Amino acid sequence: MKKLFYLPALFLALAINSCGGQASEIMSATSDSQGQGQSAVEDDDSNSNVVQVAVGSPDHTILVSSLKSADYVNVLTNVGPFTVFAPTNAAFDALPAGILDDLTKPENQRKLRNILEYHVLLGVYKHESFINGRNLGTADGRSVSVIVAEDGSVSINGAKIIATVAASNGIIHVIDQVLLPN
Template identity: 75%
Template sequence: MKALSKSLLWLLSLALLAGCGTSETRTHSSPDGSVVQHVGQSGVKDDQSKPNVVQIAVSSKDHGTLVAALKAADYVDALTNVGPFTVFAPTNAAFDALPVGTLETLTKKENQRQLRDILEYHVLLGVYKSGDFVNGRKMGTADGRPVEITVNGDGTVLINGGKIIATVEASNGIIHVIDRVLVPN
């Protein structure tokens, strides 16, 4: 009986691992000959729920460059998951302020991991509202490196010198719009 339980547990674990695949779109033919397409979390259509961080970025005219970078880094599905996340979202103008050629280089397929690391540097696990940030505190990002928080006397919050200029709540976290792309040291 113990061997059967172990075998069932092993099969269940294997099935769960198989279900946690990549964000790739997969297709196969069903028994009736029709093509069935499986997409990652970002492909789930839901017009009833509050939008997630990616849906908010996609709907923002100020975040087209960020959305393009998320797609190039294959990071869209990760940020559409349950979270919760705190995302520091640089504006298009913040990306424009990068040295010439930086974004073009990072969005090349061979630099996908480096771009993803930079995007993960803009994500904290958990929800942190502006009032939760403490001056001088270092907080670990999804890429493992810390960002430094500065809270000025007027209450302005800076993340590695990037100013939070707006905040939007999402179904899976919170977005702080910032005026600078955070580049890890």
């Protein structure tokens, strides 16, 4: 019985010894990327996640900047699935003067993140999944209201969905207004 115990210990000791200086190099490389989360993973072969789609859109530069300011990029690059209501730059520009500048200050990071979480649903809600009058729970614990017009167009709290894009970890509905919680 003692021989069986010593054999795995011997293999472990040999493995550690054979690594030599590589073990510290591996730990160093791991700690350099630590804290960056899923967004630090480089993958040019897979379909784009919701953040990568937004980064590639010239109409969503303010949204991407806001995601970075709120430290919300890593969350939305994870597996999901997510439904993201993505306001356009024009939607952000329509906010009263100074609001966005104020929200992107470091001391208001939590407020900005709450607003961004108000734009996220857990799960995938395709256009045909929206039911008129239904309330859907957002990532910040609140809810948004769905209105489906007779022509089939969908609005979320009055913000009209103007385009939809699939992503590897969910779906993005481009909207024409910023959703502000009450």
